[in-house]
Amino acid sequence: MADERSVVELTVNGRPYRVEVSPRWSLADVLRHRLGLTGTHVGCEQGVCGACTVWLDGEPVRSCLLFAVQAAGHEITTVEGITPAEGLSPLQEAFHRHHALQCGYCTPGMLLTAEALLRRNPAPDEATVREALTGNLCRCTGYQFIVDAVLSMRPSGGED
Amino acid sequence: MAQAMRPQMMGARVSRVEDPRLLSGQARYLDDIQVPGMLEIAFVRSPHAAADIIYMDLEAARQYPGVYAVLTYDECPVWLWDKATYEVGQPVLAHGEVQYVGQPVVAIVAEDRYVAEDAAELVRIDYRPRTPVLNMRDALHDQPHRVHAHTPNVFFHQEYQTPGFDEAFRQAPHHLSATFRTNRQTAVTIEPRGTAAMIDPASGRLTVYASTQSPHRMREDISRLLDIPEHLVRVVVPEVGGGFGMKANCYPEDIVVARVAQMLRRPVKWVSDRTESLLSDVHGRDDIHDVEVAFDADGRIIAIRDHLMADGGAYPAYPFSGAVGETSLAARVLTGPYDIPHLATVIDCTYSNKTPLGAYRGVWGPIASFIQEGVVDRVARYLGLDPAEVRRRNLIHDDQFPYRNAAGMIYDRGSYRESFEDALALIGYDEFRRQQAMDRQQGRYRGIGISVFVEPTAMASSEAGSVGYESCTIRIEPSGRVTAALGLGPTGQGHETTMAQLIADELGVNLEDIVILHGDTDSAPYGGGTGGSRSGPIGGGAALVAGRQMRERLIKYAAHLLEAGEEDIELGHGEAWVAGVPERSISIRTIAETAYTNVRRIPEGLPIGLEVTARYLPKRPVSFSNGTHVAEVEVDVRTGIVRVVRYAVVNDCGRLINPTIVEGQIQGGVAQGIGAVLLEALNYDENGQLVTTSLLDYLLPESTDVPQMIIQHRETPSDGEGGIKGMGEGSLIASPAAVANAISDALAPFDAFVDTLPVTPDMVLAMVQRKGA
Ligand code: FES
Ligand code: FES
Numbered sequence: 001m002a003d004e005r006s007v008v009e010l011t012v013n014g015r016p017y018r019v020e021v022s023p024r025w026s027l028a029d030v031l032r033h034r035l036g037l038t039g040t041h042v043g044c045e046q047g048v049c050g051a052c053t054v055w056l057d058g059e060p061v062r063s064c065l066l067f068a069v070q071a072a073g074h075e076i077t078t079v080e081g082i083t084p085a086e087g088l089s090p091l092q093e094a095f096h097r098h099h100a101l102q103c104g105y106c107t108p109g110m111l112l113t114a115e116a117l118l119r120r121n122p123a124p125d126e127a128t129v130r131e132a133l134t135g136n137l138c139r140c141t142g143y144q145f146i147v148d149a150v151l152s153m154r155p156s157g158g159e160d
Numbered sequence: 161m162a163q164a165m166r167p168q169m170m171g172a173r174v175s176r177v178e179d180p181r182l183l184s185g186q187a188r189y190l191d192d193i194q195v196p197g198m199l200e201i202a203f204v205r206s207p208h209a210a211a212d213i214i215y216m217d218l219e220a221a222r223q224y225p226g227v228y229a230v231l232t233y234d235e236c237p238v239w240l241w242d243k244a245t246y247e248v249g250q251p252v253l254a255h256g257e258v259q260y261v262g263q264p265v266v267a268i269v270a271e272d273r274y275v276a277e278d279a280a281e282l283v284r285i286d287y288r289p290r291t292p293v294l295n296m297r298d299a300l301h302d303q304p305h306r307v308h309a310h311t312p313n314v315f316f317h318q319e320y321q322t323p324g325f326d327e328a329f330r331q332a333p334h335h336l337s338a339t340f341r342t343n344r345q346t347a348v349t350i351e352p353r354g355t356a357a358m359i360d361p362a363s364g365r366l367t368v369y370a371s372t373q374s375p376h377r378m379r380e381d382i383s384r385l386l387d388i389p390e391h392l393v394r395v396v397v398p399e400v401g402g403g404f405g406m407k408a409n410c411y412p413e414d415i416v417v418a419r420v421a422q423m424l425r426r427p428v429k430w431v432s433d434r435t436e437s438l439l440s441d442v443h444g445r446d447d448i449h450d451v452e453v454a455f456d457a458d459g460r461i462i463a464i465r466d467h468l469m470a471d472g473g474a475y476p477a478y479p480f481s482g483a484v485g486e487t488s489l490a491a492r493v494l495t496g497p498y499d500i501p502h503l504a505t506v507i508d509c510t511y512s513n514k515t516p517l518g519a520y521r522g523v524w525g526p527i528a529s530f531i532q533e534g535v536v537d538r539v540a541r542y543l544g545l546d547p548a549e550v551r552r553r554n555l556i557h558d559d560q561f562p563y564r565n566a567a568g569m570i571y572d573r574g575s576y577r578e579s580f581e582d583a584l585a586l587i588g589y590d591e592f593r594r595q596q597a598m599d600r601q602q603g604r605y606r607g608i609g610i611s612v613f614v615e616p617t618a619m620a621s622s623e624a625g626s627v628g629y630e631s632c633t634i635r636i637e638p639s640g641r642v643t644a645a646l647g648l649g650p651t652g653q654g655h656e657t658t659m660a661q662l663i664a665d666e667l668g669v670n671l672e673d674i675v676i677l678h679g680d681t682d683s684a685p686y687g688g689g690t691g692g693s694r695s696g697p698i699g700g701g702a703a704l705v706a707g708r709q710m711r712e713r714l715i716k717y718a719a720h721l722l723e724a725g726e727e728d729i730e731l732g733h734g735e736a737w738v739a740g741v742p743e744r745s746i747s748i749r750t751i752a753e754t755a756y757t758n759v760r761r762i763p764e765g766l767p768i769g770l771e772v773t774a775r776y777l778p779k780r781p782v783s784f785s786n787g788t789h790v791a792e793v794e795v796d797v798r799t800g801i802v803r804v805v806r807y808a809v810v811n812d813c814g815r816l817i818n819p820t821i822v823e824g825q826i827q828g829g830v831a832q833g834i835g836a837v838l839l840e841a842l843n844y845d846e847n848g849q850l851v852t853t854s855l856l857d858y859l860l861p862e863s864t865d866v867p868q869m870i871i872q873h874r875e876t877p878s879d880g881e882g883g884i885k886g887m888g889e890g891s892l893i894a895s896p897a898a899v900a901n902a903i904s905d906a907l908a909p910f911d912a913f914v915d916t917l918p919v920t921p922d923m924v925l926a927m928v929q930r931k932g933a
Contacts, residue, residue, distance in 0.1 A: 024274065038192040039185015041401070043350040044434040048855035051350055079185035092183040096175050099820045102828065103652030104182030105189065105351040105401030133863040137855070139350050139402050140652045142827030143863040 008072045012037065013081030021068040028052045028063035031078060039079035039108045043137070050136035053109035054078050060116045079108035082115055091115050091153060098149035102140035110136050114150045123154045169661035169671060170882070173820040176657040177671070187399040190354040190371045191431045198356070199228055201417060201430040202276035204266035204283045205439065206258035209292035209513040209848020210307070213256055213265070213285060220282035221268055226275035229424060230283075231267040236419045238385050240412060240478035247311040250475035250516070252412035252419075258287070259307060259474035260515050261850055262439025267416045269428060292513035292848035296448055296471045299510040307474060307511035314508050315472065316484050320491060321504035322566050328502045329463040332454030336538050340531050341916045342445040342896075344471075344842035345835075346438065347520045348860060349651070351401020353441060354431035355414045357421035360394070367394045368418050369429075372410075373403045373649040374689025376627075379681045381410040381479070382418050397679030403651030404832075405519030406441050408691045409477050413440075435853045442518025443842055445917075446471045447486055447527040453535045454502075459543050459550040463502035464535065464566075466494060472509050473516040482517035483509035489524035489616070492567040496532040497576045497612045497786060498554040503566035513848045519691070521829065525615070525893030526836055530917065533611050533897035537904060538913060546593075547905070548584060551612060555580060571614060574786035575874040579810040580612050583788035586808040586870050592792065600909060605795045606805075607906025611898035615785040617813075617886025618697035618778055618878075627688030629777035630695075632702035634663065634710045636770035638756040640734060640749030642669055644706070645677040647687020648699045653825070653888065655695060658817045659703045662882065666707025667714065668731030669748060685773050693886030697783060698776060700817060701881030706774035713766060717751045720763035776881060783878040785885040787811040789830070791898040795906040797928045800921030802903055804834055804867050809894075812874040814885030823871050826891040830869060833895025835861040837903070841918050 005020045012035060019034050026045070031037045031054065043051035045064045052064040055077035063076075082089055088096065091111060101107045110133065117124060117132040124132070129150045130143070138146065181187045218230045229235075233255040241249020254265040266283055270276035293299050293306075299313040306313055329335075356369040366388060372378045372395075379395040382388065400407065413430055420428045432440070450467040468491055472483030491505040536554065540547040556563050561573040584590075592608050599606050619628075634644045644663050648655050660674040667674075677683050687702075688694065711731065718736035719726040728739045737745035754761050755770045762768060792806040809826055816822055839859040843851050852858040877883025900914045903924070907914075912927035 022274070032192070033194065037185070038188070041189070041351070042191070043352070043401075044855050046434055046854045046856060049350055049434075079183075083184040088180060088183055095183055096179045099176065099824050101179060101182055101652075102654070102824055103349070103351065103400065103402045104178070104187055105349075107182055108185050111183070130863040137350060137860050137862065139348060139404070139832070139860065140828045141824055142829070142831035142861075142869070143866050144827045144869060145824060147863065 006069065008069055010071045010073065011075045013077055023067060023069055025068050026064050027066040027068045027071050030068035031063060037078050037080050041105055041108060043105065048137070050109045050113065051106050053112045053136065055112060055116065060113050079111055082111060091118065094149040094152050098145045098152060100141065100146040100149040106136060106138040110138065110146055118150070118153055123156065126151060169664045171816050172661065172818065174657055174661055174671065174818055176654045177660065178654060178656050189351055189399045189401055190356060190369055193356050193369055193398060193429065195358060195427040198427040198429055199269050199271060199424070200273040200276055201420065201428060202268050202273060202280045203264045203413065204268065204280050206254060206261055206263040206265055208258055208287050208289050209261050210290040211258050211287035212290070213254060213258065214288055215286040216266070217284040218266065221279040224279040224282060226271040227268060227279045229269040229420065231416065231420065236416055238415050238419070240410065242476070242479050246315065246476045248308050248475055250412060250478070252415045260513050261848060262515060264412050264416070267420070269420050269424065294512055294514070294844060294848050296469055296510055296512065299512055300469065300508055307513060313510045315511060316507065316509035318488060318507040319505070320567065322502045325463060325502045325504045329454045329465065332462045333457055334455050334542065335452060336542060337452040338534065338538060338913070338915055340449045340451060340527065340534060342447045342527050342530065343917060344443045344446040345520060345840045346441050346443050346842060347404035347406035348858065349402030349404060349406060352432035352434060352437045353407065353411065354429065355417040356427065356429035357418045358427035359421060359425055365392045365394055366418060366422060367396060369396050369398055370414060371400050371407055372397055373408045373651060373691050375649055375679050375681050375684065376647050376686050377689055378410060378414070382415065385415055386418055386422065395681045397649055400651040403690070404521040405523060405691060407651065409442055409518050410479065434855060438842065438853050438858055439515060439850055442477045442482060443473065443515045444482055444517065444520025444523070445486065445526065446517060449527065449531055451531055451535065453539065455539050457543070459539050459545050459553050461498060461500045461535070461539060461554055464494060464500060465504045466531070468505060468507045470509050471512045471514060471517065473512060473514045475516050477516040477518035481509065482519050482523060485519060485523040486527065490528040492569050493524070493614060493616060494528050494532060494567065495565050496529065497556055497614050498532065499556045499560065500554065500566055514844060521832065522889040522892035525889060526896040529611055529613055529893050529897035530900055533901055534913065537901050541908065547610060548589060551580060551610065555612065569782070571784045572780065572878055573876055574784055575812045575876050576612065576786055579786060579812055579874055580788045582872060583790045583808050583810040586810065586872060587790040587792065587806060605797055605906040607793050607795065607902040607904065609791045609898045609901030609905055611789045611894040611901065613787060613789065613890055613894035615693065615887070615890035615893055616782045617693035617785055618880065619692055619694070619782045629775050630687045630698040630702040631685035631773060631775045632706040633685045633771065633773040634706045636710065636748065636752050638752050640747060640752045642667065642674040643677055644674060644703065645684045646699055646702065647684045647689060648678045648695050649689040650678060650695070651690065653690065653695060654821045655699065658696065658821060659699065661817055662700055662703045663707045666704060666711045669734050673734060693888040696817060697878065697880055697884045697886050698778060700884050701776040701778060702774055704881045705776045706772050709772045709774055710770065713770065713772070714748065714751060716763050716766060717754065718746055721746050721751070721754065721761070778880045780880065783880055783885045785813040785887055785890050787890060787894065789894040789898040791902040793899065793902040793906055795903060795924060800924035802838055802919065802924065804899060807867050807869045809869060809871045810874060811871065811887065811890065812876050813887035813890070814878045815875055815883035816873060817884065819873060822887055825888060826871055827869055829889070829891025830895045831861045831866045832892050834865055834899055836896045837899040837917050837919060839918055
């Protein structure tokens with residue numbers, strides 16, 4: 001295990017970090033196990049489930065497929081980063097109101113994907129929301145209440 | 161009367177108290193548990209479906225820097241084996257032979273998972289492969305040979321028939337036969353399975369963090385298998401990212417992890433990766449049923465004969481084989497909501513060289529509904545009748561409850577006919593039929609599938625074990641706030657909310673003033689855990705009984721301290737008062753202070769403190785929920801692609817605790833049902849290799865695969881506590897049949913019937929071409 005370590009500098013949730021990493025460590029592992037940001041979940045490490053979704057410079061990416069070294073110099077945002085110091089964000093509140101989560105394991109990834117969608121397109125229609133969420137698997141909810149929660153964020157409050 | 165004064169939390173659409181921690185990424189799942197000095201385990205698993213182990217070379221792995229231990233059967237000679245029930249058990253690490261791909265053979269303990277996996281690569285094992293047993297029908301006759309030399313492949317056989325069956329069957333004017341088959345599936349919780357264990361430095365006890373649905377059962381298993389007295393084992397269940405029956409078992413890895421913590425006296429953890437999950441989580445379904453039905457010219461079904469077969473895999477999962485659940489329960493509920501007088505069943509469960517079969521949500525249900533509803537549709541088409549009309553002619557009538565079905569199961573009252581008619585109205589059945597005929601002329605193939613279901617819930621025994629009761633301890637703290645502990649193992653169902661709703665009503669306290677504890681054998685009273693749709697009716701029942709006992713105690717206090725009659729006391733908003741004289745009141749907090757610190761003022765005959773433990777065992781051995789699902793699909797006959805376009809559910813699970821949570825359960829189960837019909841199959845090749853080992857091969861429903869659902873509730877109370885019936889599985893019992901029937905209906909012009917799940921586009925094309933050619 002003589003695997004050499006290197007120092008990576010990156011920004012996570014607005015805070016600068018210097019971490020010693022092995023070149024083969026995934027970004028998800030480093031966020032979770034080095035930085036203690038366990039809100040990012042790992043469901044497959046195959047790039048399919050989306051539970052590990054974080055933002056890299058504001059764009060959703062799968063942190064299980066990125067090596068931590070690839071994040072050097074970039075800005076990472078995790079679920080902890082979109083959670084206000086007090087209470088919940090409007091999207092988190094909508095998830096709560098609409099019962100958009102059961103076991104909660106897919107939830108951080110869902111929030112990051114949905115939040116990115118809404119920033120790009122504040123008034124998506126249902127088909128757009130469903131399309132945007134196809135990369136995030138949820139085994140519990142059947143997606144309906146997640147879709148409802150996202151739609152409720154539109155300026156019209158969910159009405160088309 | 162006091163009842164009417166209180167806000168009714170039961171039945172209210174309360175948002176969940178669990179949510180904030182889950183939404184903000186603060187929840188702690190198993191892999192989030194990190195303790196200084198924690199080691200990690202990687203397993204070397206069998207690459208063969210069946211082989212003798214000739215030789216193992218572990219030296220290089222043992223020498224690898226960062227490795228702390230390498231375990232084989234010799235270091236961990238433990239068997240998952242219920243000897244009273246089965247001739248065969250599984251060694252937690254393979255012993256001399258391997259019987260399925262993915263079976264754990266060697267455990268590597270290292271400073272982290274990366275190192276453990278490196279060392280695992282260095283393990284050399286020589287195997288002598290054997291011909292695997294992979295085909296259920298062959299296995300039945302011990303072909304090509306026995307999986308376990310000392311015992312036949314058929315490990316469970318049962319026969320049943322109603323008196324007069326043969327004659328009734330023979331004399332019926334019409335007969336049809338069909339074979340129904342479900343492929344292997346698995347639960348695929350998005351959080352993989354995992355276990356962590358450590359010796360508690362203060363007490364020296366073994367603490368096991370387990371991602372399980374049944375904390376006390378897990379404690380019992382660990383205690384028994386590792387021979388540690390139960391009071392020296394603590395099982396803690398952290399946040400669990402989905403279970404669906406799959407996390408109801410004790411697995412080889414659980415035992416190895418606990419053993420390593422004991423041996424090395426170091427904290428240790430194993431978390432499954434996705435490939436391991438698909439290989440080693442219990443599989444589900446895998447049924448073949450040879451069915452014959454006898455009926456009259458009006459479409460009334462007289463008799464059903466079924467040879468039920470299920471492939472249990474290489475070993476019985478511990479402590480129960482899913483194959484037995486799949487078949488024996490299906491045999492008892494095969495007639496579903498229909499009044500079918502005669503039934504004959506033969507059950508055979510077989511071994512194979514595949515992963516052990518366990519529970520997946522709805523165990524037995526998807527196949528039984530698929531048959532029961534498939535049979536009705538076949539009868540309808542044969543006679544040229546409308547499938548809805550044939551259902552009307554066969555449904556149990558309201559005046560028949562309690563109804564004893566042909567297998568002897570007693571159904572309590574439900575809304576069988578009403579929910580059926582309501583569901584047809586919701587989807588606009590008659591209008592659909594008119595439209596369908598026009599669509600067909602234009603080459604559009606739409607179909608509608610009806611699934612009227614019964615769901616046995618709150619059974620005396622289920623995958624959560626044979627503990628038929630549940631327990632609840634309620635403690636009002638000196639501050640007047642409430643903690644209530646239950647032995648449940650929630651995996652997303654929201655018990656912290658629903659149980660608090662029930663208790664809030666009983667005690668007249670606010671929801672925010674109640675905390676529900678679960679999943680820790682040190683704080684929770686002994687209970688069966690979560691599984692078999694029992695937590696609502698039995699866990700909820702325990703919460704209600706404990707709540708009522710506590711309520712009575714609070715009333716005694718209030719009557720004494722307010723100098724009033726007990727019958728005049730009302731409770732609400734954390735206060736007790738004299739009816740009609742709200743100024744004469746006392747807070748629960750003051751009562752609690754009295755109970756703990758001002759003990760001279762405690763009313764005579766009451767104990768010090770405010771703590772109550774109640775156990776609730778329902779009087780009935782089972783309570784039946786019911787309802788109807790209707791699916792509409794569109795089939796593209798050129799590509800074979802099926803889309804579910806509309807979906808309606810009428811559900812009756814007795815009195816609702818929280819309708820929103822019930823709807824979430826239904827929507828999730830319907831999505832899983834769509835997966836079962838269109839996407840999900842664990843496939844083995846001819847060598848017994850599982851070829852679906854990633855989520856790119858084993859496909860789960862995505863947001864675009866699931867339609868909007870319309871859901872309506874009916875509430876026919878059970879006669880158990882609170883009138884609650886279970887509902888965790890009904891949606892996945894009913895939905896596969898609804899979607900499958902809709903496809904058959906769409907393909908009626910091709911004379912096709914779906915008989916195998918999942919239905920892939922290739923299969924659709926084959927059905928279309930068979931007729932077209
Ligand atoms: S863990 Fe990254 S996509 Fe599943
Ligand atoms: S809430 Fe459990 S996986 Fe989405």
